[in-house]
Amino acid sequence: MAFQYEEKKKATIDFKKLFGSGDKKTPILREMFRIYKWKFLLSLLIYIIKDSPVYIVPLCTSNIINIADDVIHQSAPENYWMLILINSLVILGLLALNIPLHTVYAKIVDNMIRNASADLREAASKKLQSLSLSFGKEMESGEVQSKFIRDIDGVEAYLSNIIKSLIPAILTAVVSFGIALSKNWMVACFFLLVIPANVLLTGFFRKKIGKNYHDYRLSNEGLNRRFTTMMEMLPVTRSHGLEENEIAAMNDRVTDLRKKGLSVDYSIAVFGSAIFVLGGVLGFACLIFCVYLALGGFILIGDVVLYQSLFSGINSRVSAIVNIFPALASGKESLRSIGELMRKEEIRDDKGKLHLRPLLGKVDFVNVSFHYPDDSRNALSDFSLHVKPGECIAFTGPSGSGKTTVMNLIIGLLHPTSGKVLIDDHDLEDISLKHYHHHISVVPQNPILFHGTIKENITYGLKQYTEEDVKKALHIANCDEFIHKLPDKENTIIEEHGSNLSGGQKQRLTIARAIIRNPSIIIFDEATSALDNLSEHEVQEAIAESIKGRTTFIVAHRISTIQNADRILYMDQGKILESGTYEELLAKKGAFYRLKNIAEEEHNAKTINTLKIPD
Structure with a gap:
């Protein structure tokens, strides 16, 4: 498309x-x-x-x-x-x-x-x-x-x-x-x-x-x-x-x-x-x-x-x-x-920058360090990573470990203090961000919807699309289950901030908005963190369908969201502490293993509290 x-x-x-x-x-x-x-x-x-x-x-x-x-x-x-x-x-x-x-x-x-x-x-x-x-x-x-x-x-x-x-x-x-x-x-x-x-x-x-x-x-x-x-x-x-x-x-x-x-x-x-x-x-x-x-x-x-x-x-x-x-x-x-x-500083001037056609989705971080203007400490330190086209990379770790910074560097919203971010072997600094952003999609933690129809929300910013494109995106994002129950289907009006939809439904519509653009790179930034277990499962199914054939980056604290990733990176203090598949990291019994055990203990405690019969 x-x-x-x-x-x-x-x-x-x-x-x-x-x-x-x-x-x-x-x-x-x-x-x-x-x-x-x-x-x-x-x-x-x-x-x-x-x-x-x-x-x-x-x-x-x-x-x-x-x-x-x-x-x-x-x-x-x-x-x-x-x-x-x-x-x-x-x-x-x-x-x-x-x-x-x-x-x-x-x-x-x-x-x-x-x-x-x-x-x-x-x-x-x-x-x-x-x-x-x-x-x-x-x-x-x-x-x-x-x-x-x-x-x-x-x-x-x-x-x-x-x-x-x-x-x-x-x-x-x-x-x-x-x-x-x-x-x-x-x-x-x-x-x-x-x-x-x-x-x-x-x-x-x-x-x-x-x-x-x-x-x-x-x-x-x-x-x-x-x-x-x-x-x-x-x-x-x-x-x-x-x-x-x-x-x-x-x-x-x-x-x-x-x-x-x-x-x-x-x-x-x-x-x-x-x-x-x-x-x-x-x-x-x-x-x-x-x-x-x-x-x-x-x-x-x-x-x-x-x-x-x-x-x-x-x-x-x-x-x-x-x-x-x-x-x-x-x-x-x-x-x-x-x-x-x-007079505020812009991201950067795109004049004369490179247009990648097509964008394959290969991403490399080469000795990247970054610190925010108001903080002398590095959010990332000598960070290197090679991601092949179509690979799914998950990031987890404590808050402030640099996960979101990595995502913003990939998107181009931040620029390395030192080192390079390469897209298809080209320095991102040399690529037109406006053109590049047409080939990536981001699913944020908090779904952003406006007052309008479902179709208007997922086709936001697009000039040309077909009804088939809309239906396909909704299907891949696992929206069929609730769309068919709505009186006007995809022409149903969404209230401001999506107040007439559940959290899981809003997040799946956000995924559909990302999919309809047919991106080469897709980013999920804590897409399931605010959802209940049932909604999380529905969104996870939508994520699994949407990432096929695309370079994917997932940031999550919930282990269940990332266990099927090709690689999981556990980050701490701006560096990769552990890297591997879900099974490989558990076998190491390191930081990721401890994180998984803590998550299970918290989940079990919540389940017991939910089932507890009041006096």
């Missing part, structure tokens, strides 16, 4: 540049301009035209007032009605153009912003699929959800504020100042007072608002982490009567978030009020200054309206720029938060 997997389209924006470090980091606006340069320039041109009433209407209004003043003083030209009509038509024409131009402008700008947001979500999703195992220790799922949902929305709002508010406000202010400068340099110089006054006020509030947003973001992520933990621990909480403890812990987080949120709200409220008062004071000062110039004969009476309108436009735009500063600070914090995720 040959199956095809769906590929994600590549993100348009280069996020490696965007979320680099130091001098390698590219500002998001520059990266957007690189991608959407012509749309960006077209949107600016359309904005200047559509926004022209802001500065052209005051000019025309000033002309009409000056003409009226000339009429009153009997100094108006003979065609003054024509001049009034022309100015009026210009005003009406520009106002009429605003609607269609704004529609086109919004379409172009919204398209850029939505595309950038979609690119970011796709890149974040792709990043999450390529992170190393250590990522789960560094960042909890609640925090990741906050970054993926809340912070990407924050970045979208940040881009919207820059493109829709900041840049247009700067454009309008510059054009208005240019008109004022062309009419009267003294008034233009007065206009310049707006900028330093607002900049000084913004500088006064900037650090405080930025810090408040940072604290609020961290508190929100902490609440998300706590909520995720609370939901996962719900059965334990209820069984131990710890509801009040959990409520108190959540209330503490909620209270902290409320306080941090109020600090943000208060600083923004004070900042907004200060900007409003400053704008009013400057506007009044401009009116007095223009009246003074008109009384002194420096400007015409109609120009008072012109300059007052232009100043109000400039002041309102500068105030808008300053007012969106808190939103920009929030967006900047969201961008920094997303950067924490995007």
Whole structure:
């Protein structure tokens, strides 16, 4: 069987540049301009035209007032009605153009912003699929959800504020100042007072608002982490009567978030009020200054309206720029938060790596040592192993002996500190992991099922398959016994986490999911550890069928799960202590023999306790 997997389209924006470090980091606006340069320039041109009433209407209004003043003083030209009509038509024409131009402008700008947001979500999703195992220790799922949902929305709002508010406000202010400068340099110089006054006020509030947003973001992520933990621990909480403890812990987080949120709200409220008062004071000062110039004969009476309108436009735009500063600070914090995720170390770049066709399933460990970043001790020490295609190798031993580390090295989720892992005589470091993973399957200790049909669960990620493929996989995984009893057979809906199935049924469906991919290598990681004896027997039968013709690795503490393996490796402290068939290891009467006896004693004790008649 040959199956095809769906590929994600590549993100348009280069996020490696965007979320680099130091001098390698590219500002998001520059990266957007690189991608959407012509749309960006077209949107600016359309904005200047559509926004022209802001500065052209005051000019025309000033002309009409000056003409009226000339009429009153009997100094108006003979065609003054024509001049009034022309100015009026210009005003009406520009106002009429605003609607269609704004529609086109919004379409172009919204398209850029939505595309950038979609690119970011796709890149974040792709990043999450390529992170190393250590990522789960560094960042909890609640925090990741906050970054993926809340912070990407924050970045979208940040881009919207820059493109829709900041840049247009700067454009309008510059054009208005240019008109004022062309009419009267003294008034233009007065206009310049707006900028330093607002900049000084913004500088006064900037650090405080930025810090408040940072604290609020961290508190929100902490609440998300706590909520995720609370939901996962719900059965334990209820069984131990710890509801009040959990409520108190959540209330503490909620209270902290409320306080941090109020600090943000208060600083923004004070900042907004200060900007409003400053704008009013400057506007009044401009009116007095223009009246003074008109009384002194420096400007015409109609120009008072012109300059007052232009100043109000400039002041309102500068105030808008300053007012969106808190939103920009929030967006900047969201961008920094997303950067924490995007800069995490990936498993590895697959570009130019080898594709094995076909993959035979030969596996070799050559003097492999490995230690985790937060532990100086070796999880594996000078570990060597040769596995032939189709061979079944079982691992057992005490917890922490290195069994799971070996599995993760085979999968490619970890990389040797020293030594090599060879697949079909090729170093795994030289093989494309994405392609390699299409030829291996893993059956984990805890079955992972989602809300959907049985068929959807076992064909997860597959693009092409037949009904016969589904039925065959279910049969090999020993699922026929319970599938035929379900009302809709393989189209029966599985509840979230498989809550309407038994542990053994869920595990067998997980095996079916592994089998339908027709893997060359299959890994069972404690697949029977959480099952009762009957379920274990059913799953063992499924394992026995599924491993035929495949290189198989089984990690188990239960001896009954591994006794039919071609070789059993007893591991301790990162090394192979004993190796052989089930019979050979028992004959040695070593560590494996003692493990088997302990397991039998525990089983017998449980059986006696189960059969004991209560007093």
